Every structure is written in structure tokens, then in C-alpha cells.
Amino acid sequence: MSEDKLTKWLAEKLLGKGDAEKSAPAGAKPAHSPVKPGHPVAARNHPAPHKSHGAQHHAGQKPHGQPGRKPHSGGRSPQAAHAPHARNASGSSSGPGSTRIVALGGLDEVGRNCMIFENDKDILIVDMGFQFPDQDMLGIDYIIPDTTYLDDKKDRIRGILLTHGHLDHVGAIPYLIEKLGFPPIYGTKLTLGIVGRKLEEFGLTKRVRMETITADDILRFGTWNVSFFRVNHSIPDAVGIVLRSPNGSFVHTGDFKFDLSPAGDQRPAEFDKISALGKQNVTALFSDSTNALKPGHTMSEHEVAKNLDEIIRTCEGRIIIAAFSSLIARIQQIMDYALKYRRKVYISGRSMMETLEVAKVLGYLKYPKDLVHDAARMGKTHDKETLILTTGSQGEDVSALTRISLGNHPTIRIKKNDTVVISATPIPGNEKAVTSVINNLCRLGAKVIHSKIMDVHTSGHGAQEDLKLMITMVHPKYLVPVHGEYFMRQGHNELGKQLGMPEKQCVMVENGDVMEFKNGEIRITGEKVPTNYVLVDGLGTGDIGNQVLMDRQTMSENGALVVLLSLNKKTNKLLREPDIISRGFIYMNESEEVITKVSKEAKDIFMKSMSKKPDLKRGELKNNLKIGLEKMIHRMIERRPLILPIIAELDNDGLGKPAPSNHDD
Ligand SMILES: [Zn+2]
Numbered sequence: 001m002s003e004d005k006l007t008k009w010l011a012e013k014l015l016g017k018g019d020a021e022k023s024a025p026a027g028a029k030p031a032h033s034p035v036k037p038g039h040p041v042a043a044r045n046h047p048a049p050h051k052s053h054g055a056q057h058h059a060g061q062k063p064h065g066q067p068g069r070k071p072h073s074g075g076r077s078p079q080a081a082h083a084p085h086a087r088n089a090s091g092s093s094s095g096p097g098s099t100r101i102v103a104l105g106g107l108d109e110v111g112r113n114c115m116i117f118e119n120d121k122d123i124l125i126v127d128m129g130f131q132f133p134d135q136d137m138l139g140i141d142y143i144i145p146d147t148t149y150l151d152d153k154k155d156r157i158r159g160i161l162l163t164h165g166h167l168d169h170v171g172a173i174p175y176l177i178e179k180l181g182f183p184p185i186y187g188t189k190l191t192l193g194i195v196g197r198k199l200e201e202f203g204l205t206k207r208v209r210m211e212t213i214t215a216d217d218i219l220r221f222g223t224w225n226v227s228f229f230r231v232n233h234s235i236p237d238a239v240g241i242v243l244r245s246p247n248g249s250f251v252h253t254g255d256f257k258f259d260l261s262p263a264g265d266q267r268p269a270e271f272d273k274i275s276a277l278g279k280q281n282v283t284a285l286f287s288d289s290t291n292a293l294k295p296g297h298t299m300s301e302h303e304v305a306k307n308l309d310e311i312i313r314t315c316e317g318r319i320i321i322a323a324f325s326s327l328i329a330r331i332q333q334i335m336d337y338a339l340k341y342r343r344k345v346y347i348s349g350r351s352m353m354e355t356l357e358v359a360k361v362l363g364y365l366k367y368p369k370d371l372v373h374d375a376a377r378m379g380k381t382h383d384k385e386t387l388i389l390t391t392g393s394q395g396e397d398v399s400a401l402t403r404i405s406l407g408n409h410p411t412i413r414i415k416k417n418d419t420v421v422i423s424a425t426p427i428p429g430n431e432k433a434v435t436s437v438i439n440n441l442c443r444l445g446a447k448v449i450h451s452k453i454m455d456v457h458t459s460g461h462g463a464q465e466d467l468k469l470m471i472t473m474v475h476p477k478y479l480v481p482v483h484g485e486y487f488m489r490q491g492h493n494e495l496g497k498q499l500g501m502p503e504k505q506c507v508m509v510e511n512g513d514v515m516e517f518k519n520g521e522i523r524i525t526g527e528k529v530p531t532n533y534v535l536v537d538g539l540g541t542g543d544i545g546n547q548v549l550m551d552r553q554t555m556s557e558n559g560a561l562v563v564l565l566s567l568n569k570k571t572n573k574l575l576r577e578p579d580i581i582s583r584g585f586i587y588m589n590e591s592e593e594v595i596t597k598v599s600k601e602a603k604d605i606f607m608k609s610m611s612k613k614p615d616l617k618r619g620e621l622k623n624n625l626k627i628g629l630e631k632m633i634h635r636m637i638e639r640r641p642l643i644l645p646i647i648a649e650l651d652n653d654g655l656g657k658p659a660p661s662n663h664d665d
């Protein structure tokens with residue numbers, strides 16, 4: 001069976017509709033796992049970096065809020081407090097005195113951005129994002145970076161530096177932070193607010209040290225010296241990072257655009273700091289390639305604001321606006337116009353609600369208390385006084401807008417006079433889904449305004465002229481395009497050449513390629529660091545070892561095993577021995593024996609779980625089965641197939657139709 005077919009097959013086996021809904025971002029609620037004594041992460045040490053402030057402080061520019069000195073939450077991870085000093089640089093493959101830079105993700109996709117910056121003893125990680133899976137990877141929620149390379153280097157990781165709060169830059173942190181031994185996390189206030197919220201969901205808040213930085217802070221991590229510059233992006237508080245090592249200076253732009261009249265109370269990018277870099281012999285510029293094929297400059301948020309104002313002012317009926325919840329400045333504008341034209345704002349979509357809460361608490365969003373309400377409480381507000389703010393601008397299956405378009409949203413039904421504004425452009429790959437949402441909305445009688453009709457959205461990423469401006473200002477020796485698929489990065493490289501950079505200084509590398517820098521010269525070592533797809537599905541719970549993390553390759557090599565438990569719905573009794581279906585992981589001649597043993601073990605796990613906790617949730621039971629069987633199969637035949645427990649709840653002793661069992665996990 002081909003890999004894709006296998007994925008589909010698994011997905012069909014695994015997924016009912018209920019499960020698909022449950023696999024929405026925060027569906028996975030990991031258990032709080034206490035620190036185990038003798039756990040490998042205990043042997044580590046994170047010296048706090050030396051932090052100075054204000055060396056690049058500019059008159060008249062106050063940093064956003066107070067420089068955070070205290071841990072953002074929680075405090076030092078408990079391991080660090082009693083940790084022995086572990087500093088032996090075991091397994092270093094770095095040549096003495098060189099700087100190694102590797103992307104674990106982000107060079108073959110817009111997503112799972114993660115780069116490693118490594119001097120002899122000091123490793124810094126820039127960003128740790130996830131990627132949304134392709135459409136053919138049903139049942140998988142996220143793809144996260146493969147951090148195998150860091151497995152034997154944990155004691156050298158000095159910190160994770162974050163450029164901004166988008167999930168393709170921070171989303172993998174809750175899944176990986178424990179595996180990496182809880183290195184401290186550095187980011188601006190809003191970025192850490194978003195990360196903090198995620199860590200809270202995973203019960204990890206107390207174990208992670210977070211340090212709030214401003215664009216004016218300078219940090220020292222052993223041989224690294226780190227500073228920041230503010231950039232514009234589609235989320236506030238985005239920064240680029242300058243990492244200086246004895247082997248050169250490296251500039252990572254993060255996601256950026258230049259906007260001279262940004263939305264809300266944001267300020268333009270720090271042109272002064274960026275152009276000052278041009279005189280500092282920057283060795284390499286790692287720059288955002290998302291819009292490298294778009295000519296011109298990226299439009300200012302100011303233009304978008306004018307159009308939204310116009311729409312909200314002139315519409316007669318209800319207005320429904322779909323936007324990314326992280327586009328906080330634009331949401332602020334929408335709130336302002338709603339207030340101005342006397343509309344109440346109703347929020348639909350959990351991620352929208354969550355982000356707004358974080359942004360409001362941190363002061364990035366300001367609105368009077370009685371302006372914003374939950375869409376569930378829309379009641380009888382007059383159409384002309386209603387503005388609904390929702391998620392789903394990408395046509396995501398489970399989003400509020402998609403449900404509205406299908407007529408199955410719990411509270412919102414499209415009416416004749418409604419205007420729907422999609423304040424986003426589809427991310428490549430989502431075009432079809434968005435088009436079908438637009439079609440369905442039109443069918444229901446709504447007027448739909450999207451970015452092809454009117455400028456109701458602008459990108460958060462710089463277009464060609466912006467990218468050239470960045471290259472010109474930073475004036476690096478090497479240009480290394482990052483953040484984008486190969487063809488986008490290739491386009492970015494062409495821009496470098498247009499500006500007169502020699503071809504060999506426009507560097508195309510791939511995920512996992514090791515760039516070694518010494519005396520300001522680059523060498524691609526030819527080494528390949530593992531960058532497999534690590535998949536996370538909605539069942540993933542507990543600490544990382546127990547999570548359903550596996551890469552696609554392992555799945556195709558090790559096959560899969562479905563465990564079907566048939567239960568009496570009322571009595572919770574097992575109706576027959578568990579059925580085992582395996583694909584591609586054992587040879588026929590050994591299969592019978594193995595299958596029998598697995599079935600017996602599954603039954604044992606079930607009995608034990610139920611006697612311990614009779615009201616056990618289905619999700620927990622599935623998890624127990626996965627963990628138990630994984631261990632047992634690995635012991636028995638040293639393989640790790642993908643294990644998919646399915647629980648069929650039957651009305652009576654096997655004669656009735658199976659009832660769906662997905663709604664409660
Ligand atoms: Zn971004």
C-alpha cells in the first residue's frame with residue numbers, strides 16, 4: 001500500500017465526523033505529568049543570560065511596556081533548581097570554533113519553522129512552529145519539527161527565541177519543550193501571551209521559564225550575543241533577531257513586511273536599526289520568502305482600514321467578518337468601526353475568543369465591555385446593529401464560517417440581507433475550500449466580499465520590493481532565503497542576484513542541510529540532519545513519550561495496527577475478544593501468534609483500566625491501549641507500528657448497529 005493510501009485508509013478507519021471536530025487545535029488536553037525522579041531532563045542547567053538594555057535605544061521610542069525581568073509565569077523549571085551542572089558537549093559534530101546553522105523546518109513549506117544556531121557549547125533555537133497537514137493526511141492535526149538532532153545536545157540549548165506569535169512559529173512548543181529539557185523561552189509580550197495560553201492547556205505552565213523581551217533588549221548566551229529589531233507583520237509585536245557569534249553575525253528577519261502606516265497603535269519597522277546592520281558586516285541574512293514572487297510593495301493596513309470602514313458604514317443588514325484571530329490590529333479596527341456605527345460585535349469560534357481574551361488582557365486590544373458578546377447570545381439584536389466576527393477565513397472544515405455556509409451553525413443562519421467579508425486571502429492549498437465556502441454563502445443569499453473584489457486584506461509578508469529593501473539595508477555577505485516552499489525561496493534568491501549579489505552568495509539550502517560558518521565563510525557540510533515529518537494527532541495526550549508522535553516514514557515502514565474493542569453501550573462489558581487488523585508490519589508466518597498476543601494484551605489493558613476507573617472516558621481508554629500495546633509490541637518484535645484503537649459501542653450484545661463512540665473523547 002502506498003504511503004498516501006495508507007494514510008487515507010487509516011483515516012477512514014479512525015475518523016468519524018465527531019472525531020474530526022474534536023481534532024480542532026486545542027482538542028488534545030494532555031495530562032499533567034509530574035516530574036519523574038531521575039528523568040533525563042533533570043541533568044541540565046540553563047544559566048540565565050546576561051541581559052543589558054538600551055544600547056540601541058532610540059530617542060522618542062519607548063519600548064512596548066516594561067522590560068520583563070521576571071519570569072513571565074511559573075518560574076524556573078523545577079528540574080533546573082536541583083540540576084547538577086551538566087555541560088559535557090557529548091556528541092558534538094561541530095568543528096571546533098565554527099558556527100553551525102540548520103533549519104529543522106520551514107524551507108520546504110510555509111510552516112514548522114525552526115532553526116538551530118549552534119556554537120561549540122551554546123545552542124539557540126529560533127522559533128518552533130507547526131504546520132497544518134496536507135488534505136490527504138486526514139486524522140493528523142499538526143506536523144511538528146523533528147528534533148532528533150538535539151537529542152544528545154539538550155544540555156547545550158540555552159534558549160528558544162521567538163520572532164512572533166503565529167502558530168507556524170510557536171505552535172510546536174507544547175509538544176517539544178519537555179523533550180528538549182525545558183529550555184527557557186524568550187519572546188515579546190504578546191508572543192509569550194499566546195505561548196503561555198498554549199502551555200496552560202497542556203498543563204506545562206509551571207515547568208517552563210518564559211522571559212519577556214522588547215526589541216531593545218540585548219541578551220548574552222555564552223558565546224552568543226543576541227539583539228532584536230521591530231518589524232511589521234500581521235500580528236503585533238513581531239521582531240527580527242540578530243545573532244552574533246565569534247564566526248559572524250546572522251540576521252533572521254522572522255516574518256515581516258514594511259508598513260509605514262500600520263494598523264492600530266503599532267509603529268513602523270525599525271528602519272534605523274536594520275540599516276545600521278548594513279555597516280556591521282553581517283555574514284548571512286535569513287529572510288522571509290513567502291511573497292518573493294509578488295511584485296511591488298505589500299499594501300499598507302491603512303488601505304484595508306479605509307475599505308472596512310466603508311463597508312461597515314454603508315451595509316444595511318448584518319455584517320459577518322471572517323479574519324485570522326491573530327490579526328489583532330485589524331480586529332481592533334473592526335471593533336472601532338463597530339462602535340462608531342453602533343453595531344454590537346458577536347464572536348463565533350473558539351480560537352477567536354481565546355486570542356481576543358489574551359490580547360485584551362495584555363492591552364493589545366481595547367474595547368468597551370458591552371461591545372463584544374458571544375454569538376450564542378445574539379438574541380434579537382437588530383440586523384443593522386449586528387456585526388459577527390468569526391474564524392474560518394481559510395475554509396477550514398470545522399470552522400464557524402464553514403458551518404455557517406453549510407447552514408449547520410448552532411446559532412447563525414444566513415439571511416437575505418447579510419454581507420459576509422472574508423478579510424484574508426487563501427493560503428496556498430486552501431483555495432478550493434474557500435471557494436466552496438463563498439459559493440455556499442452566495443447560495444444562501446449573502447453578499448460576499450473577498451480580497452478579489454475589494455482590498456479587505458493585505459498580506460503580512462513583504463513583496464519583492466520589500467525583500468530587496470531588506471537585503472539592501474542589511475547588506476549581508478550571504479542571502480539565505482527561508483520561510484517558504486522551494487520555488488518561493490528560489491524567487492527570493494533571484495532578487496538577491498538582481499541586486500548584484502554573486503550567485504555563490506545566494507544560498508539555497510534545504511531542511512536539514514548543515515551550514516557551517518568560520519571566519520565569515522560558509523561551507524555546506526553535506527551532512528543531513530533528520531527532518532522527518534513528525535505527526536501529531538488529536539489523541540496525543542500526556543508527556544511527549546506518550547503522545548501520538550510519529551513520522552510518516554515510520555508509519556510506512558512499520559505499518560499500522562487497528563485494535564477494535566466492541567463494548568455493550570450500557571454495561572461497558574467487552575462483547576468479544578478484541579479484533580486486531582494489521583497492515584504491513586509483521587510477516588505472515590509470525591502474524592498469528594503476534595495477533596493473538598496483542599488481542600490478549602488489549603483485553604488485559606481494558607480490564608485493568610476499567611477496574612481502576614469505571615467511568616473512564618473513551619479517550620483515556622484509547623490512550624491506555626495505545627501506550628500499553630506500543631510497549632508490548634516493541635518488546636516483542638522491536639517495531640513501532642501506528643496503533644489505532646477503535647471502540648465500537650453496541651446497543652445490545654452485538655446484534656444492533658454500532659453507535660458512534662467519538663463524541664466523548
Ligand atoms: Zn507569521
Ligand SMILES: [Zn+2]
Nearest residue numbers: 166168169255
Ligand atoms: Zn510564518
